[in-house]
Amino acid sequence: MAFALDKVREISERVAQSNGLVLWDLEMKGSGASRTLRIFIDKPEGISHEDCSTYSREVATIFDVEDAVPGGAYVLEISSPGLDRKLFKPEHFEQFTGSLVKFSTRDLVNGNRHFEGRLVSFSDGQLTVDLDQATSRKKAKTQGTGVIVVSFSNVEKASLVPEF
Template sequence: MGLEVERVNEIAARVAASSGLEVVEVDMRGSGNKRMLRIFIDKPGGVTHEDCANVSRELGTILDVEDVIPGGSYVLEVSSPGLDRKLSRPADFQRFVGSRVKLTTRNPVNGNRYFEGRLESFQDGRLTLELGAPKKKVKAGDSAPQKVEMDLSNVEKANLVPEI
């Protein structure tokens, strides 16, 4: 299934680019007749329902004609990444400097793996978070750091935190 996803990503990127959009993520789940192909697209200012419908229509036609996903039916879903979108590429972190994020690290940073705060900067593969209140109690005499720096390579999972 890895080659299928790569091929779908290439085609989806081409289709999206023709409308001034970018593919944020391609996700294929399930097996047999219960397969779900999810494509997340975005552009500065966000995507519209019309953007999603146009990409879905054009992409679906190409995938079916070229038989990119062999073996029967699948459901194609094209949508925006959402308010709590996943951040994974360096471009994502650069774009969302100033936004609230929550993230999990592979290895502890200052004794923690879970952080939530404002993404203050991203440069040369390193990010700086301005932290909010600590998630767990700080021992008397200890002070929680107000900022934390880490390498992007240490980030296991990161999402935007919607601010409404």
């Protein structure tokens, strides 16, 4: 059974804010009895197991009371977005300026669609990325070098590249 996630998102956001957390993302996967609702939460100092546990209890109770997830049984998973988190909102790119990112574009940029490099800046809907700082030699060879500017609207998907 398909349903709009608007109510789930609103409740998830409200519970996150009341706990000093940020709702990073949510997704519903699967169908029927094998549905899984994944909610990703974050905070500046990082998420603890206790944060996830507390959030899970509170949000699950509200979902049940408000019948926010119709269609019977589902599995609720709460976690951090992870070190390789997806970036999909302008504020995500602003927050992670200076970090290594990998992304793909809808349209070709300098003959390529897949890139990795350091996010130098994000302003006025434009990502500036230094390709010379790619961690993969193969990637650096295929994507070119230098600095590119890509419109946020051209970014199909993006994520952080963990640095150790």
